[in-house]
Amino acid sequence: xxxxxxxxxxxxxxxxxxxxxxxxxxxxxxxxxxxxxxxxxxxxxxxxxxxxxxxxxxxxxxxxxxxxxxxxxxxxxxxxxxxxxxxxxxxxxxxxxxxxxxxxxxxxxxxxxxxxxxxxxxxxxxxxxxxxxxxxxxxxxxxxxxxxxxxxxxxxxxxxxxxxxxxxxxxxxxxxxxxxxxxxxxxxxxxxxxxxxxxxxxxxxxxxxxxxxxxxxxxxxxxxxxxxxxxxxxxxxxxxxxxxxxxxxxxxxxxxxxxxxxxxxxxxxxxxxxxxxxxxxxxxxxxxxxxxxxxxxxxxxxxxxxxxx
Amino acid sequence: xxxxxxxxxxxxxxxxxxxxxxxxxxxxxxxxxxxxxxxxxxxxxxxxxxxxxxxxxxxxxxxxxxxxxxxxxxxxxxxxxxxxxxxxxxxxxxxxxxxxxxxxxxxxxxxxxxxxxxxxxxxxxxxxxxxxxxxxxxxxxxxxxxxxxxxxxxxxxxxxxxxxxxxxxxxxxxxxxxxxxxxxxxxxxxxxxxxxxxxxxxxxxxxxxxxxxxxxxxxxxxxxxxxxxxxxxxxxxxxxxxxxxxxxxxxxxxxxxxxxxxxxxxxxxxxxxxxxxxxxxxxxxxxxxxxxxxxxxxxxxxxxxxxxxxxxxxxxxxxxxxxxxxxxxxxxxxxxxxxxxxxxxxxxxxxxxxxxxxxxxxxxxxxxxxxxxxxxxxxxxxxxxxxxxxxxxxxxxxxxxxxxxxxxxxxxxxxxxxxxxxxxxxxxxxxxxxxxxxxxx
Numbered sequence: 001x002x003x004x005x006x007x008x009x010x011x012x013x014x015x016x017x018x019x020x021x022x023x024x025x026x027x028x029x030x031x032x033x034x035x036x037x038x039x040x041x042x043x044x045x046x047x048x049x050x051x052x053x054x055x056x057x058x059x060x061x062x063x064x065x066x067x068x069x070x071x072x073x074x075x076x077x078x079x080x081x082x083x084x085x086x087x088x089x090x091x092x093x094x095x096x097x098x099x100x101x102x103x104x105x106x107x108x109x110x111x112x113x114x115x116x117x118x119x120x121x122x123x124x125x126x127x128x129x130x131x132x133x134x135x136x137x138x139x140x141x142x143x144x145x146x147x148x149x150x151x152x153x154x155x156x157x158x159x160x161x162x163x164x165x166x167x168x169x170x171x172x173x174x175x176x177x178x179x180x181x182x183x184x185x186x187x188x189x190x191x192x193x194x195x196x197x198x199x200x201x202x203x204x205x206x207x208x209x210x211x212x213x214x215x216x217x218x219x220x221x222x223x224x225x226x227x228x229x230x231x232x233x234x235x236x237x238x239x240x241x242x243x244x245x246x247x248x249x250x251x252x253x254x255x256x257x258x259x260x261x262x263x264x265x266x267x268x269x270x271x272x273x274x275x276x277x278x279x280x281x282x283x284x285x286x287x288x289x290x291x292x293x294x295x296x297x298x299x300x301x302x303x304x305x306x307x308x309x
Numbered sequence: 310x311x312x313x314x315x316x317x318x319x320x321x322x323x324x325x326x327x328x329x330x331x332x333x334x335x336x337x338x339x340x341x342x343x344x345x346x347x348x349x350x351x352x353x354x355x356x357x358x359x360x361x362x363x364x365x366x367x368x369x370x371x372x373x374x375x376x377x378x379x380x381x382x383x384x385x386x387x388x389x390x391x392x393x394x395x396x397x398x399x400x401x402x403x404x405x406x407x408x409x410x411x412x413x414x415x416x417x418x419x420x421x422x423x424x425x426x427x428x429x430x431x432x433x434x435x436x437x438x439x440x441x442x443x444x445x446x447x448x449x450x451x452x453x454x455x456x457x458x459x460x461x462x463x464x465x466x467x468x469x470x471x472x473x474x475x476x477x478x479x480x481x482x483x484x485x486x487x488x489x490x491x492x493x494x495x496x497x498x499x500x501x502x503x504x505x506x507x508x509x510x511x512x513x514x515x516x517x518x519x520x521x522x523x524x525x526x527x528x529x530x531x532x533x534x535x536x537x538x539x540x541x542x543x544x545x546x547x548x549x550x551x552x553x554x555x556x557x558x559x560x561x562x563x564x565x566x567x568x569x570x571x572x573x574x575x576x577x578x579x580x581x582x583x584x585x586x587x588x589x590x591x592x593x594x595x596x597x598x599x600x601x602x603x604x605x606x607x608x609x610x611x612x613x614x615x616x617x618x619x620x621x622x623x624x625x626x627x628x629x630x631x632x633x634x635x636x637x638x639x640x641x642x643x644x645x646x647x648x649x650x651x652x653x654x655x656x657x658x659x660x661x662x663x664x665x666x667x668x669x670x671x672x673x674x675x676x677x678x679x680x681x682x683x684x685x686x687x688x689x690x691x692x693x694x695x696x697x698x699x700x701x702x703x704x705x706x707x708x709x710x711x712x713x714x715x716x717x718x719x720x721x722x723x724x725x726x727x728x729x730x731x732x733x734x735x736x737x738x739x740x741x742x743x744x745x746x747x748x749x750x
Contacts, residue, residue: 058495073478073492081478081491112408119455120478128407130427131455133467133474141405148408148419149455151480159410159417166393166419167408 003275004035011281016042016050016060021283036257041271041286044233048078059083061280069279070133072120074232075205084235085279091126091135093276094235097253098126099139101228101239104248104300105171105201109144114169114197116160116178118152122230122237123173123203154181161185164196172197173228176204183220193221201239203228206288208309229309234272234285238307241300247291248304256305258293259286267292270307314445317469319436322582323637330638334585335369337610342366344399344612351386351396352618369585373596377589377606377621384416393419398615401425406614409458411563419615420563422461426614430458430567431465433583437569438466438500441557442531447499448473450492452507454480458563459535463502472500481507481536486514490525497528504536505558508547509676523552535559538645538662541574542669543676560644562624564617565609568642576629576641583610586640588628589621591648599640600630604648623648625660650739652683654691654720661738664693667713671706673698678730684742691722692742696730 008029011017020040029035050060058071062085070091074082086094107113117123125131127147128138140147148167150160152175160182164172174182179202186193200223202209208227209217218225226240229247236254238247249256253276258268267290274282291309298306325333342363345352356363359376366372386395393408394400398421406423443449449472453460467474475496479485481504489511493501515522531554539547539558548556560577561567565584568577579586587596588603597603605626609617626644633641646660653659661681668674674695682692691714697703707724714722 069473071473071475071496073476073488075478081488081495083475083495115455118478118480119453119460120476120480124455125453125476127455128405130405130407130422130424130461131453131464133464135464137405140407144405146406146408148410150410151454151456153480153482162417163410166387166391168392 002031004029004032007273007275007281007283008039010063010278011061011283013063014059014061014281015053016047017281017283019050032255035255035273036284039284041259041284042282043286044076044078044082044288047082047233048076048080051080051082059085059280061282063279063281070135072122072125075121076233082233083280084232084277086134086235086277087279088134088136090235090277090279091132092137093253094122094237095126095135095137095139095142096276097237097250098122099142100248100250100301100304101237102139102143102145102171104239104241105199105226106242107143107145107171111143111170112146112148112167113140114148114150114160114163114167114172116150116152116156116163116172116174116182117203118175119149121152121175121203122232122235123228124149152178154178157181157185161189161191164191164193168196170197171199171201173201173203176202176207176209179209179217183217186221193223197223199223199242200225201228202226203230205230205232208289229289231270231272231285231287231289234274234282234287235277235280236272236274236282236285236287238305241298241304241306243300244298244306246294246298247307247309248298248301249307251296251303251305254305256293256307257284258291265290267309317435317445317471319439323436323578323639325638327638330581331369334581334610338369338372338585338608339363339366341608341610341612341616341618345397345616345618348399349396349616352616354396370596372585372587372608372619373594375619377594377619379621379623380411380416380418383418387418394421397617399613401613404613407455407461409461409563410456412457420458422458422614426611427461427465429611429613430583431462432469433580434462434567435466435469436580437557437559437567438470438502438533440569440571441500441533442554443470443472443500443533445471448475448496449500449502450475450477450489450496450498451502452477452481452504459561483507483510483513486510487518490514490518490520493529494525499528499530501526501529501532503532503534505534505539506537508532508534512550522550526551526553530554532556533559535561538643538665540662540665540669543665544574546675562607562622564607564615564620564622565611566605566607566622568644571633571635571637573634575633576643578633578637578639578641579628581639584608585610586628586642587619588626588642599628602627602645605642605644625651646738650681652681652691652739653688655689657718657720659691659718659720663718664691664714665738667710667717668695670713671701671709673701673706674710680730680738680740682742683739689721691720693722693724694727694730694740695724697726697728 238249255273257271294306404423477488477492567580585608587606629641645662
């Protein structure tokens with residue numbers, strides 16, 4: 001049985017997919033081509049709309065019958081709220097992706113890394129096994145880094161500056177909506193940011209800092225700013241490569257497609273299938289992010305999936 | 310008890326006789342002293358300055374010869390050295406670690422917390438959650454403020470007990486109260502671990518949504534609340550309003566203190582397996598006897614990560630006299646407030662908690678916000694600012710409060726009413742008179 005069939009079999013245990021894929025005849029999906037052609041994408045609105053109808057209010061795509069789990073409410077404005085459930089194996093798969101992002105950002109053994117985001121963001125909770133139950137090893141544990149987090153609230157910027165001053169992280173991850181407040185605080189304290197960190201990485205759920213915003217902040221702060229894309233409903237992470245400036249992610253973790261649209265635009269919505277999520281399977285999740293797929297081959301990650309946005 | 314539960318159930322250390330606990334403490338502290346003297350420059354210098362040889366500490370009383378230090382000393386050292394690790398951390402490169410931070414009420418400092426620290430503190434904390442009713446197989450709501458050391462310990466408790474956990478999006482801010490309500494309603498946890506002011510924010514959000522708190526919390530058997538002191542009446546009212554089995558108050562600080570209520574709700578048992586607590590006179594520094602209020606000084610007993618040896622938390626607390634009805638031998642304490650929130654009225658030193666106890670005597674005022682206004686000069690009378698209750702005769706209420714305050718803490722009071730005061734949040738119950746006047750102009 002190939003990974004597509006394993007995924008579909010697993011997904012059939014979840015109320016949403018059982019209903020959604022009822023029309024699929026056994027054997028019709030054999031490879032990625034038929035997978036894309038036959039399996040309909042799933043939208044965020046669908047996840048929200050199906051939630052009240054499913055047996056448990058937690059998630060219509062939650063598979064029953066697995067061990068203790070960590071259930072995370074997601075950062076979406078839907079009503080009802082959305083969740084993903086992760087057990088040890090899911091967390092292991094997810095953390096491999098974050099580790100890959102960190103490596104791409106240049107983090108190595110002995111480095112310090114700061115995360116200015118909520119503890120409920122995967123950037124924080126996957127950082128260290130100490131933060132999250134059932135996470136055997138976090139990205140910091142795998143790479144040998146020392147992580148420090150700050151709550152992702154803009155008015156915690158003074159404390160973020162304390163982290164910069166006294167921890168001097170090689171890379172500083174930051175929520176997009178805290179960037180302005182941090183810049184103001186750095187200017188207020190007349191700090192030269194480049195003396196304290198080598199790069200900022202701005203992250204957001206299902207959105208990215210625009211090029212114009214990025215260059216404006218880079219001018220203001222005097223350090224390079226890279227972007228990290230979160231698609232939390234799909235447990236997806238992709239990091240902007242400092243070399244090719246495209247988003248990289250692990251080919252072993254996801255199948256990414258674009259959904260062609262009628263207007264033939266250069267960029268189309270990204271559709272994500274997650275190979276590691278066992279408790280909350282993600283099959284062809286139609287994200288709100290537009291991009292185009294590029295061939296592999298960047299020296300910083302020769303086998304990586306690459307996305308231009 | 311099922312096998313799984315038996316494997317993780319806390320041991321009988323909380324029933325050890327006093328003498329055995331004292332022997333345990335002396336042994337741990339002497340070990341720690343030798344370790345910090347050999348390994349940690351911050352303490353080596355302090356001990357040398359105080360001319361204390363670790364080998365001379367032969368009784369727990371001898372510990373008082375070691376000078377205390379406070380948050381200000383920590384912040385000063387961080388600034389002077391320009392680094393988070395200024396010499397009170399045991400850093401073992403092979404043991405993965407995280408850095409956590411203090412909340413910043415007095416300025417933020419850093420805590421270096423390796424896995425060994427997490428294992429010891431987390432396993433100790435498991436006892437608190439067990440007392441509060443958390444058992445293997447349950448589901449628990451937790452917030453993961455990854456910057457705070459409680460998240461590090463709590464994640465260990467969850468793993469050890471094998472409970473599932475649900476995490477609401479965001480952080481402990483009133484604007485996230487809706488997320489907490491959704492997560493509790495959707496995931497139906499048996500147990501909730503929460504920051505007490507957030508519980509008040511949830512109640513306010515329930516009122517705004519027209520939801521009955523007891524309906525939201527219908528799956529919840531017990532709550533463990535931390536972060537602010539709760540009076541007995543406040544707890545009773547919350548239990549009633551939320552319809553939960555019980556609410557347990559935990560107290561502690563990131564530097565090393567854990568203390569937890571048992572089902573008797575008569576003070577907080579100090580978790581003496583990881584921490585040694587003294588109460589000292591803030592002026593002379595001399596240890597105070599049981600039953601007297603003073604500054605809480607802690608010594609962590611874990612030799613990993615950041616080590617705090619006679620750290621003056623600048624919290625105002627007391628070790629309670631007598632034995633607890635539960636039969637456990639671990640001493641009990643109360644922490645009332647930060648020393649900085651103390652006010653002096655006609656020679657009496659009081660904290661907002663003393664006022665809260667009086668206000669809670671009146672059912673109309675239980676859990677309603679109030680503030681103590683601190684004068685710029687010597688105060689002969691207490692000035693109280695209170696939110697108007699939804700019902701009741703204000704003049705009558707005022708007279709009853711005045712009487713209660715006259716009895717205990719024995720002060721005269723001037724009371725003013727406000728239509729609405731901000732939701733109780735961390736440390737906002739004392740306001741300075743000059744700020745108050747400015748706000749009224």
